[in-house]
Amino acid sequence: MLSIRYEAPRSIAEAIHLLASDPGAHVLAGGTDLLVQFRAGAKQPSAFIDVKRIPDLVGISLDTNGLRLGAATPAAAICEHAELGRLWPGLVEAVHLIGSAQIQGRGSVGGNLCNASPAADTTSALIADRAECVIAGPGGERVVPAERFCTGPGTTILRRDELLVAVVLPRPPARTADAYFRLIPRSEMDIAVAGAGASVTLDASGTCTAARVAVGAVAPTALLVDAAGQALIGTRLDEATLSLAAAAASAAARPISDKRGTAAYRRHVVGVLAKRAIVSAAARARER
Amino acid sequence: MSIPVRITINGTLRQFDLDPRMLLVHLLRDACTLTGTHVGCETGICGACTVLLDGSAVKSCTMFAVQADGAEVTTIEGLAKNGDLHPVQQGFWERHGLQCGYCTPGMIMTSVQLLSRNAKPSREEIAHGLAGNLCRCTGYSHIIDAVQYAAGMGGAR
Numbered sequence: 128m129l130s131i132r133y134e135a136p137r138s139i140a141e142a143i144h145l146l147a148s149d150p151g152a153h154v155l156a157g158g159t160d161l162l163v164q165f166r167a168g169a170k171q172p173s174a175f176i177d178v179k180r181i182p183d184l185v186g187i188s189l190d191t192n193g194l195r196l197g198a199a200t201p202a203a204a205i206c207e208h209a210e211l212g213r214l215w216p217g218l219v220e221a222v223h224l225i226g227s228a229q230i231q232g233r234g235s236v237g238g239n240l241c242n243a244s245p246a247a248d249t250t251s252a253l254i255a256d257r258a259e260c261v262i263a264g265p266g267g268e269r270v271v272p273a274e275r276f277c278t279g280p281g282t283t284i285l286r287r288d289e290l291l292v293a294v295v296l297p298r299p300p301a302r303t304a305d306a307y308f309r310l311i312p313r314s315e316m317d318i319a320v321a322g323a324g325a326s327v328t329l330d331a332s333g334t335c336t337a338a339r340v341a342v343g344a345v346a347p348t349a350l351l352v353d354a355a356g357q358a359l360i361g362t363r364l365d366e367a368t369l370s371l372a373a374a375a376a377s378a379a380a381r382p383i384s385d386k387r388g389t390a391a392y393r394r395h396v397v398g399v400l401a402k403r404a405i406v407s408a409a410a411r412a413r414e415r
Numbered sequence: 416m417s418i419p420v421r422i423t424i425n426g427t428l429r430q431f432d433l434d435p436r437m438l439l440v441h442l443l444r445d446a447c448t449l450t451g452t453h454v455g456c457e458t459g460i461c462g463a464c465t466v467l468l469d470g471s472a473v474k475s476c477t478m479f480a481v482q483a484d485g486a487e488v489t490t491i492e493g494l495a496k497n498g499d500l501h502p503v504q505q506g507f508w509e510r511h512g513l514q515c516g517y518c519t520p521g522m523i524m525t526s527v528q529l530l531s532r533n534a535k536p537s538r539e540e541i542a543h544g545l546a547g548n549l550c551r552c553t554g555y556s557h558i559i560d561a562v563q564y565a566a567g568m569g570g571a572r
Contacts, residue, residue: 132416133435133481155482162438162477163458175435177482203471207532227547228525229462232471233478315546316460 132174139183139263139292145176147265147288152176154290156184156199157233159226160242184237184292187211193298195261198237198291206231215296216411217305217324217404221252224309227316237291243277246319246344250277252307254341254351255324255404258296264289274341274351303328303337304411306404309344310396312387319344320388321397323376325404327359329412335359340372340405345380345397352379355401364409372405373398420484424449425493433480440464440475443490451491451520455549462548465521466490472528474547491520494527502568503527503561512561514552522548526562535566 132149136142146152151173155161164170178184184199187208194215196205205211205222212219225234225248239249240260250273258273265288273294277283285291299305309322321344328337340355354375362368382393417432424447431446438457443449443466452475455463459477466475467489494501503526506512513519522545529536529544536544541562542555550558 130416131435133418133479135481135484155479158479158482159459159474159477162479165436166457175479179482201471226459227462228528228544229465229472229474229547230459230477232468232473315543 131172133177134174135177135180137180137182139181139290142176142178142181142290143263143265143288145174146290149174150287154178154241156235156238156241157201157230159230159234160238178290189214191298194296196236196294196296198240198293199235200237202226202231202234202236202239203228205236214299215252215256215305217307217326217408218249218252218256218296221248221307221309221322221324224248224307236294240273240276240294241283241285241291243279243281243283243348244318245277245280245347245349246322247349248307248309248319248322248343250349251322251324251341251343252305253294253296253324254349255307255326255339256296256299256305257326257339258294260291261293261295262289263292268292270295274349277348279347299326300328300337302330302412302415304408304415306407306411308400308404308407310400318387321345321380321382321393321400323397323400323404325401325408327364327405327408327412329409333363333413335362335364335409338405340376340401342376342380342397342401345382345393347381350379352376352401354379355405359405364405369402369405373402376401418481418484420481422480422483422485423487425489431480435479435481437480438476439466439473439478439480439483439488442480443475443488449490449492453517453520455517455521460549461518462521462525462545463518465524465548467524467528470528470531472525489524491523494523501527502565503530505568506561506563506565507558510557510560510564512554512558514550514554518548518550518552522550522558526565529562530566536562538563 153172311317338359377398453463455461
């Protein structure tokens, strides 16, 4: 049996060095996806680089500019943070949908991004919320928008010697709120047939001044649907406008048919979910 | 590669030299002979292997034992004190919260965490909180009764 190394670096620099010096090394955070893939033989790293001991990767900091989520912060810590639930209820709803209580105790938003499932619930919510990914590498840090982080099922823009260290979100302006909806056949512990996140900003008269819509599980990666957001701006979110945004979300979808649903069904239902997410986000925005 | 690890298991500090790929559940069952923690699916689905890691419920089949270095682990064997059952164990006894018993240790450990965070959960909240634990006998109704009984007794302890 081949030997496997385990390293638990205490700093980002040390983690980057370990990744750079071993092409077969794999970052380990909560392990809720990676251990299952490892034991099934789908991934055979030469070393596990456990990043949960790096202080900068675990924790939630919130200031006037916005939020910094350490990439390996457990999902449960996000769900239990009252202020996050008030500012980004849609994101917290999406995080709360990951697995079960036990999975949320270990799994993280950063891990959810790096696992790069097209159906990851948090990715669409992060895209709608204008999240950016902070990536550390040998040459320093770079920042990329969440919608550009995943490049396909199981693949990301991370180079071999790079590490996702945090996800940052700008603080929502006045009368701005988010929402996330997904469809699953069961009531718990399932993977999305389709999902949609929305962030909506209204002015004092109730006219939409900014909007972002993102969809998941209907393409190789979660997608920002610019046309859906644009359709809402300058309107009061009347029924005809909502139908246009739903149609834009359906048009952007490039789904596959599998055991969870046919491509045609996914294309239809993602429009329905996008519309519901927009309506829910707008209702929350009116209360702010 | 062998990694030195220190883990407090049911209140006792233990030291091990571990292969990095050993799962926490195998350390508990094989090295510590704490066989109350069960292995069900080994893929993070069924919850039979649930233990508390620093008070937080985790599936010990989706964790390497080395990841628990420095942590406190509580297994089903660590719940009863001086022969007195934990309120959640008492609830499963009183309300017939088990049939074959395979899922029971995991159900109880997840319930302990649930009650530590929500002392008076509704039936719906209990069902949602136990979504990561499967009962192959499908005795869910009595399991929810058991957790409610424990909540009435003062719950998490």
